[in-house]
Amino acid sequence: MPPKQKPLVIVTRRLPDVIETRMMELFNCRLNLEDKPMSQAELAAAAKEAEILVPTVTDRIDAGVLAGAGPKLRLIASFGTGVDHIDLKTARQRGITVTNTPGVLTEDTADMTMALILAVSRRLAEGERLVRAGAWGGWAPTSMLGHRIWGKRLGIIGMGRIGSAVARRAKGFGLSVHYHNRRRVHEDVEQELEATYWESLDQMLSRMDIVSINCPHTPATYHLLSARRLKLLQPHAVLVNTSRGEVVDENALTRMLQASEIAGAGLDVFEHEPAVNPKLLKLDNVVLLPHMGSATIEGRIAMGEKVIINIKTFVDGHTPPDRVVEAML
Numbered sequence: 001m002p003p004k005q006k007p008l009v010i011v012t013r014r015l016p017d018v019i020e021t022r023m024m025e026l027f028n029c030r031l032n033l034e035d036k037p038m039s040q041a042e043l044a045a046a047a048k049e050a051e052i053l054v055p056t057v058t059d060r061i062d063a064g065v066l067a068g069a070g071p072k073l074r075l076i077a078s079f080g081t082g083v084d085h086i087d088l089k090t091a092r093q094r095g096i097t098v099t100n101t102p103g104v105l106t107e108d109t110a111d112m113t114m115a116l117i118l119a120v121s122r123r124l125a126e127g128e129r130l131v132r133a134g135a136w137g138g139w140a141p142t143s144m145l146g147h148r149i150w151g152k153r154l155g156i157i158g159m160g161r162i163g164s165a166v167a168r169r170a171k172g173f174g175l176s177v178h179y180h181n182r183r184r185v186h187e188d189v190e191q192e193l194e195a196t197y198w199e200s201l202d203q204m205l206s207r208m209d210i211v212s213i214n215c216p217h218t219p220a221t222y223h224l225l226s227a228r229r230l231k232l233l234q235p236h237a238v239l240v241n242t243s244r245g246e247v248v249d250e251n252a253l254t255r256m257l258q259a260s261e262i263a264g265a266g267l268d269v270f271e272h273e274p275a276v277n278p279k280l281l282k283l284d285n286v287v288l289l290p291h292m293g294s295a296t297i298e299g300r301i302a303m304g305e306k307v308i309i310n311i312k313t314f315v316d317g318h319t320p321p322d323r324v325v326e327a328m329l
């Protein structure tokens, strides 16, 4: 038998060296060594030519891109857990399988959630700016006072893998854990986390000291934290988002932060990334990060490994382990 031809795999962004090297060994792989994000036209051209496309969160794989996809394109093996950048319905209609990389960035993202909770409550970024600006006049009993997190109530929106990992950490920090989820989690998990379930998000929001967003962005969660819901938060509340900017009405949030209607926010994600509302940049009570919740070397390599396993399994004629099924979202 002649050797099987390696499939053409187009990778849209730079991935860790070890992952790119292995992909070059296994597949007929086209890399993006410049790491310049592709335009919609470039993505459409890639979808036309590739058998397998490896995009990331920065690529919008919409109906327009998929409309031009060639008959060869059978798999979109996304590098990342969120799949809101891919038009799943159109992909399904065109018989294209979609996979993602869940599980391997859970702990890193949960760490970043705790980092933001602490950073906002204890004014870490402000303090750092003060020292760097040479403006620190020395210790004083009443300077840089933040708020203790121990003993406070944390409301987690979305008790999936990441939400649960946040809850475990939060318990260690002495926070009392509350959550809202489409489905109540198993009672054993609730007991382990000593978590209180709120079927009504509105009810939960009005009672929390800190709120963390850990649900995916889907049509059902777009602006889940609408202007109306944000107004339910208490004036001393802190909001942290390491999920997707689209889950929060960013303009409404900005207005409330400006008016001190809530105490602060820690944002790793934004509604129109990489654009950040310029009004947010002027506020001291927010900590702003460039979508780095899962940015560890270990995590990125594990994500790449998952992409490789998904492609390899698919090419060998099996169902890839991380196949995304719309109904599960």
Ligand code: 8YV
Residues within 6 Å of the ligand: 055, 056, 057, 058, 079, 080, 081, 082, 083, 105, 243, 293, 294, 295
């Ligand atoms: C990833 C993320 O880095 O996986 C996700 O859903 O939000 C990020 O942590 C990014 O999506 C990579 O495509």
